[in-house]
Amino acid sequence: MKISAVKILVAVNVLVFLLQRQSNGALDVPFALWPLQPIEGQSYFHLWQIVTYAFLHSTDNISHLLFNMLGLWMFGEEIERYLGPRRVLACYFASVVTAALTQLFVPVLFGAPPAPTIGASGGVFGLLLAYAVMFPHRKVAVYFLIPMPTWLFATLYAGLELFLGVTGSQSGVAHFAHLGGMVGSALVITQWRLARPRR
Numbered sequence: 001m002k003i004s005a006v007k008i009l010v011a012v013n014v015l016v017f018l019l020q021r022q023s024n025g026a027l028d029v030p031f032a033l034w035p036l037q038p039i040e041g042q043s044y045f046h047l048w049q050i051v052t053y054a055f056l057h058s059t060d061n062i063s064h065l066l067f068n069m070l071g072l073w074m075f076g077e078e079i080e081r082y083l084g085p086r087r088v089l090a091c092y093f094a095s096v097v098t099a100a101l102t103q104l105f106v107p108v109l110f111g112a113p114p115a116p117t118i119g120a121s122g123g124v125f126g127l128l129l130a131y132a133v134m135f136p137h138r139k140v141a142v143y144f145l146i147p148m149p150t151w152l153f154a155t156l157y158a159g160l161e162l163f164l165g166v167t168g169s170q171s172g173v174a175h176f177a178h179l180g181g182m183v184g185s186a187l188v189i190t191q192w193r194l195a196r197p198r199r
Contacts, residue, residue: 005085006076009092010069013120016055017065025059032056032116033100039114050100051093056118064119071124075131082134087192088127095126095184102180110168117174122181125161128154129185158182 020027033053034044057065072092080088099122108114131138132154141147148156158179165175 005089006073006080010073013055013069017057020056021059028056032118033103034116035114036104037114050097053118054096054120054123068120068124072120075127079130091126091130091185091188092123094188095181096123098184099177099181103174103177106176117177122177125178125181126185129182130189133189
């Protein structure tokens with residue numbers, strides 16, 4: 001029986017969400033992604049947060065967890081079926097890390113106030129890009145009423161995130177982290193292609 005990396009990720013995210021609710025937010029202080037600059041004279045950033053933040057979600061709005069887990073399952077399952085658990089995990093965690101690094105350095109350039117970041121969205125956006133590269137003509141209609149090819153869906157979504165991030169619209173959402181997740185996925189996909197043996 002094969003172990004599904006995607007199902008394990010979903011299960012861990014759900015388990016951590018339940019622990020968050022029990023802890024009344026106490027997990028956010030050590031494990032959310034805190035900005036590099038101090039907040040009210042106190043620095044909360046730790047290196048491990050560039051991974052742990054991705055397992056935390058808003059306990060005030062369960063849709064934050066549900067939409068991320070839907071994307072993780074929808075895109076990740078198919079990628080894992082074709083490439084195996086190791087590669088889907090490599091793509092996911094590379095996206096999580098580059099999303100974190102982007103969030104640490106880019107928003108401050110646009111004057112965004114320092115705030116902690118949580119959520120698996122960076123990893124999910126990375127999987128979305130990988131899915132669009134692998135299956136560009138598959139139809140998706142997750143957030144739109146009209147089905148469209150995945151390459152177009154990923155392109156439009158990336159453009160929307162860039163616009164919202166630059167303009168500061170929809171505050172409280174880590175738009176640059178989403179784009180950073182796509183960067184990590186692109187780097188991993190490029191490495192796979194370069195490592196592919198030539199015939």
